[in-house]
Amino acid sequence: MNIPEHSHVMLKSCLLLLSVAALVGCSKQSKLPPLAPASGIVTVDGEPLEMGSIAFVPDKIQGTKGPMGYGTIGKGGRYYITTAKEEGALVGHHLVRIVADVEYDPVTNTPPRTLVHPRYTKETTSELEVEVKAGEENEFDFALDGPGE
Numbered sequence: 001m002n003i004p005e006h007s008h009v010m011l012k013s014c015l016l017l018l019s020v021a022a023l024v025g026c027s028k029q030s031k032l033p034p035l036a037p038a039s040g041i042v043t044v045d046g047e048p049l050e051m052g053s054i055a056f057v058p059d060k061i062q063g064t065k066g067p068m069g070y071g072t073i074g075k076g077g078r079y080y081i082t083t084a085k086e087e088g089a090l091v092g093h094h095l096v097r098i099v100a101d102v103e104y105d106p107v108t109n110t111p112p113r114t115l116v117h118p119r120y121t122k123e124t125t126s127e128l129e130v131e132v133k134a135g136e137e138n139e140f141d142f143a144l145d146g147p148g149e
Contacts, residue, residue: 052098053098054081089138100114114147
């Protein structure tokens with residue numbers, strides 16, 4: 001069976017159009033409010049905290065609504081916030097909580113302990129607040145007290 005050349009061109013054009021439509025239809029579009037990069041360094045008693053987690057909790061009283069942003073505190077005390085698996089924090093006001101606990105070590109029989117003052121583990125008592133702004137770097141460093149202070 002012979003198919004005219006213009007039919008091949010038409011078929012290829014249709015396939016290309018369908019492929020593009022499928023890609024556009026399947027592209028990931030965020031349903032989150034606007035995000036902006038947010039990062040920084042956490043120190044305890046002047047030394048970098050090299051483990052733990054940080055949460056940016058939207059401050060509903062100040063009008064910020066949406067999911068919390070989270071980050072893991074790592075080498076040098078550095079953290080980067082992600083929200084719903086996307087880089088950045090919601091633009092707006094946030095209350096901050098920081099948790100850094102060492103678990104019980106059965107080998108050394110070392111009991112569990114926190115590396116930061118307990119007030120920082122709840123956003124309602126930490127007294128840590130930030131405002132994430134669109135189009136800015138949003139570098140937030142936190143100098144915390146140790147657990148016994």
